[in-house]
Amino acid sequence: MTRTISKLSREEGGISISNGNGITIATDSFSISLDPKSASKCDYTFVSHAHIDHVHVPNGKSKIIVSGETKELAKLRGYNLGEVISEAPDTELIDSGHILGSKAILIKDRVLYTGDLCSRDRAFLKGFKGTSCETLIIESTYGRRHYVFPSVEDIVVEVNRFISYCFDSGRPLILTGYPLGKAQLLSYLLRDWDPVYVIDSIHRMNDCHVKLGVDLREFELFSSSKAFEEKAKRGPWILIAPSTGGKSSFVRSMREKYNPIITTFSGWAVDSRYRFSMNLDKAFPLSDHCDFSELVDFVRKCSPSKVYTVHGFASEFAAHLRGLGFDAEPLEHGDGENDYVSQRTLTSFSH
Numbered sequence: 001m002t003r004t005i006s007k008l009s010r011e012e013g014g015i016s017i018s019n020g021n022g023i024t025i026a027t028d029s030f031s032i033s034l035d036p037k038s039a040s041k042c043d044y045t046f047v048s049h050a051h052i053d054h055v056h057v058p059n060g061k062s063k064i065i066v067s068g069e070t071k072e073l074a075k076l077r078g079y080n081l082g083e084v085i086s087e088a089p090d091t092e093l094i095d096s097g098h099i100l101g102s103k104a105i106l107i108k109d110r111v112l113y114t115g116d117l118c119s120r121d122r123a124f125l126k127g128f129k130g131t132s133c134e135t136l137i138i139e140s141t142y143g144r145r146h147y148v149f150p151s152v153e154d155i156v157v158e159v160n161r162f163i164s165y166c167f168d169s170g171r172p173l174i175l176t177g178y179p180l181g182k183a184q185l186l187s188y189l190l191r192d193w194d195p196v197y198v199i200d201s202i203h204r205m206n207d208c209h210v211k212l213g214v215d216l217r218e219f220e221l222f223s224s225s226k227a228f229e230e231k232a233k234r235g236p237w238i239l240i241a242p243s244t245g246g247k248s249s250f251v252r253s254m255r256e257k258y259n260p261i262i263t264t265f266s267g268w269a270v271d272s273r274y275r276f277s278m279n280l281d282k283a284f285p286l287s288d289h290c291d292f293s294e295l296v297d298f299v300r301k302c303s304p305s306k307v308y309t310v311h312g313f314a315s316e317f318a319a320h321l322r323g324l325g326f327d328a329e330p331l332e333h334g335d336g337e338n339d340y341v342s343q344r345t346l347t348s349f350s351h
Ligand SMILES: [Zn+2]
Pocket: 049, 051, 098, 116
């Protein structure tokens, strides 16, 4: 169901925003659909990045605006976006700092849609610090005060210390995260460890990053073979694998064979109950999203006269922004539905 949220008067430029199949912006000269779940009828469709919940199968009627990297990464995941464009009149794509190729879009120099957003510099990714706009549509995955992450540098120091401790104790590690985004960050940040293996889907994703110009070391492909069993006997090792709960059959069989420490990397790790609910041994709060205070800083930098929040704690974050004097409201209701309890279905091998 489509709900029109904002219809500005002609004097204000005639831009309207509605929420239904993704977010639709209608200007006086074109319409554009933002991250729809299915093909749209708008003049343009913007795909912000290649995570599965942001791509769709196009029908060829709407011109797809997307970065070159997202097109390639989406193709690798089975989504052929067809003929695409990387720019359109009166729009500007800006790196959103979330994963390789992820973009925010500024429409008519007035409406900024962030897509998934990270303002922190991490490994090969530069954070998006914000840009001036009139209307801001911002994701609020971690839009609850409680979600504040340590610095990336501090997390990396802690992770290296933890790996050293495990290796000294003769324990191998399985490090899990989204196969697109987190797995490449881990591959980059932990490139000096040896031996490191990767699961096939991550090997392919890493390869694609290298082809797109990211300096990633090539790790050996993991296979559950006799050859690996022999190598595993030589001493502790690291395996980078897609997110999966500790109860998955893969983790269960690895636990039986090798007794590894199962670790994950996610902003939800700020909650101590997260790793227990996922049945994991350790969780580090390394995220590809802004934390709460970074979201607030981002809004301040954009200095918008209207803010719409989407995803995660949309209502709670909008209420916080109103307390700071911003005119803010959620584009969708149902706070907390995207927290990690329901995210367990998303932390699958495919995100
Ligand atoms: Zn994403």
